[in-house]
Amino acid sequence: MAYVDSEVGRLRTVLLHRPGPELARLTPRNNDALLFDGIPWVARAQDEHDAFAEALRTRGVEVLTLDALLEEALASPAAREEAITAAVDGPGLGDSLRRCVRGHLEGLHPHDLTVALVAGLLAEEVPAGTGLVARLLEPHDFVLAPLPNLLFTRDSSVWVGDRVAVTRLAMPARARETTLTRVLYTHHPRFAGARHVYDPADEPLEGGDVLLLGPGVVAVGTGERTTPAGVERLALRLLSQGLAHTVLAVPVAQRRATMHLDTVCTMVDRDAVVMYPGVAHSLEAYTVTGGDEPGALRVEGPRPFLEAAADAMGLERLRVIDTGLHPVVAEREQWDDGNNTLAIAPRVCVAYERNTETNARLEKAGIEVVAIAGSELGSGRGGPRCMSCPVEREPLGAGAATSGAGARGLQPPAGAA
Template identity: 40%
Template structure:
């Protein structure tokens, strides 16, 4: 039998923090109390047209306005009682211990695919010379070749110039904090992301949960680990209620990863009894499940009309106990509302992005009109530019909206849910 996956072995003499007090997500709509964000930084300024494909962007946001929009997002959350934590600040606090800092630097350089022992050594010295806050910001923003003194680099690969401007690539996707990990119940899926470009983002979460004072003494189970060989990303994981998960089999998430999460959730005797694996189209428009499907109330969902169905959904359930665990998988072909009604036990309303209009729906879906962040039942954060969808949510369905400006943030192809990682929600 597989044992509980923990971030580290727990010594009996260690002070144990109840994970329920630091992590708790048993629904998509329970009142949000603590959230992790990343304020866009200089990594956005290091985007160029030639690098967009490599760095998984479609456009280049204007950083000044993107930061103003993101600050508005954070302020709305704070005004509604949400504690806002920033990834960059937690990372700085995590490396206050010199031994942790050195391990972190070496792993970061290794996963940035820096070639040549001499160049690696030069980069270690460069990073080690920086104050911690500057170090984290530089890792996130990327290291240009011109920033390193090549005369001290005794290797051919460090001396040769080519047209590529970076030694370490920038990480512009960091403001989408939803994807590198996901809180499920009081545990974590620390994800292995599809591309090397984004998988480096999970290094920060790895060190934060292992070493930050807020988390390091908590006995936090891991439902997935970044060292796995198959991929999964947080935008594909939705906690429908305290017994049911929805996970997308998508462009970014493998079916094998869902198998692993199910086994660990069921073996560890969590409250989760059912995982619904949605087989969604492999395309940019359907990149993650939450780009086409988010929950705004107990019985209401915003959707892209392309996901209505009939859909192929695999219902995965636990049979037996921890000593004789069996996992049952039942393939279903049904409409989305019928699947949700069966598992949530209520009549379901699907709210189409752009009111289902062929033009407005496609346009607002491109701008993440179906990607909302619930801060409580019937209360969500949305982008201002999706005015057709917003009007329907508010006027027809009585959903309270917190509207944020979005001209620049939306250029990264992610909405309010993508930009947030809830750490603690009140139970419904």
């Protein structure tokens, strides 16, 4: 089953996407538009990702892969129609070329359709169209752009309790990712009956900005990718459906290095975060709770984030482990996703091996580090947390070091343990 109520409960099932031919579509001419800082060595990126997945399996984690699940879902005619319609929608193709691309996609086997939807299509890979758009395209122009950022499965969906938020990605290069994620969660038998708490038709919201600090407490960053309206929409849904008692809205500087909240802060224990020291004591949060009337919100603050988070979690304070005391070291390791760890259990996390200072500080604080290579995977500016969408964690529940979940009736459903 699917259930997640924290960042650190023992990880049981996770959704990954093994990088494939979509990375081979990156060139110096398009990598900026496709949000990559470099041109990754595809075979090495795949090796690194395989090692990441194997490290999780070794720790008893079930690893689901997005492309395999999507291929299975696309055996359904309804799923095929939804995915193809979303792919050819929009004004860029024109009517004539749109019909050609649709006809091409409709004739593909589910495996080949999955590859085309993820890796994109060049003009030379579809039957020649007769319209003006087709005539003006060069053979190597995209008629369907690739999705290299699908690697970062955290952004397009996030589970809160037993419900999934299928998000709306802000950048044009990533907009189509969530149409595939929605197809998967709507049509794959594994997720039959899954209830959705957010939808791509809602305001921009990305999973990298959503941190489940503990049962009933959700922090949501707002900045480059997630809008304040997106935070408000999610807060209304979570509070009204009993999935949270407190949502913390956290403004994050709108820079490439800090595109999401999880680029500056992730949890590694029930009461501990690894955090970029450049923002640790300047980050603020607005505390959002239910208002006096249905659909109303109460907003208080701002207060220091660490203080507001500890209060909401029922803790005296949060332990902070930083990415290094030297400003240059801290900045380098923050850029290389030193803060972007994936907890696989309390006091156990996966981190990039290159961030030696951060990893040493984590281990000194009693956190076991499962180090993985990421020289090629990191070229899209994402770490182990970015590359993973937890689908099931053991619930922290009333046994957590928090007064919120047990005191306010936020318990996992029967059988979630």
